[in-house]
Amino acid sequence: MKKSVLGLKGILLSKYGVVLLGISLAMLTILGCSTTPSFYIRQDIDFSYIKKVAVLPLENLTSDRFAGENVSQLVINELLASGLCDVVVPGEALSMLDTLRLKSTQTLKAEHIKAIGNTLGVQAVIFGSVEKFGEVRMGNISAPEVTITLIMAETDRGSIIWSVTCTRGGASFWDRHFGTRADTLSETSIKVVREAVQTLM
Secondary structure, rough: HHHHHHHHHHHHHHHHOOOOOOOHHHHHHHHHHHHOOOOEOOOOOOHOOHHHEEEEOEEEOOOOOHHHHHHHHHHHHHHHHHHHHOOOHHHHHHHHHOOOOOHHHHOHHHHHHHHHHHHOOOOEEEEEEEEEEEEEEOOOOOEEEEEEEEEEEEEEOOOEEEEEEEEOOOHHHHHHHHHHOOOOOHHHHHHHHHHHHHHOO
C-alpha cells in the first residue's frame, strides 16, 4: 500500500514538474523577446472622432541613418491595416514641417500642431522617436532589438492624448540555449510597431 501511495505521489510530482517546467520556459521565452509596452491614454477623449492623422517623421536616435524613415512607414502601414484611421500622404506632412520651418519634431509646439490640423484636415498628429534599431550581442550570438516611442496629440488644443514606449527583440531563451532562429530586424520592427499601435485598440 505504501509503495502504491509513494508511486502515485511520484507520478503527481513528475506531472507538476513538467507543467512548472513548461510555464518557466514559456516565461523565459517571452521575457527574452520583448517587454510590456509602457503607455498612456487620456481617459476623457473619445478616440472614435479621430478619422485622419498625420504621421510626422520620427526622430532617429540610433546609428542607422534610415531607422526613423523605416519605422515611420511601418507606423503608417499599421494604422491603415488596423482600420483605426486614415493617414495623410507622408509628403504632405513633410511639406507642412517645411512650411512651419521645423527641422525637428522636438521643437513641436501646440500652435504648430493646431496649424497642421487646420491645413491638413486631421484630428491628430503622431510623432516620436526610434531609440534602438539594430543588432545587440548576448553571449556568443546577436539579435535585433528595436525600441520606439510614439506620441499622439489632438489638433484642437495641441495636447497629448496617447503615448507609448515599446521594446522588442534581443536573443530569446531558445535562441541563446538551443540555437533557434531569431527574428530579423525587419520582423522585429513590424512586431514592435504592431504592439505599440495595439495599445490604442
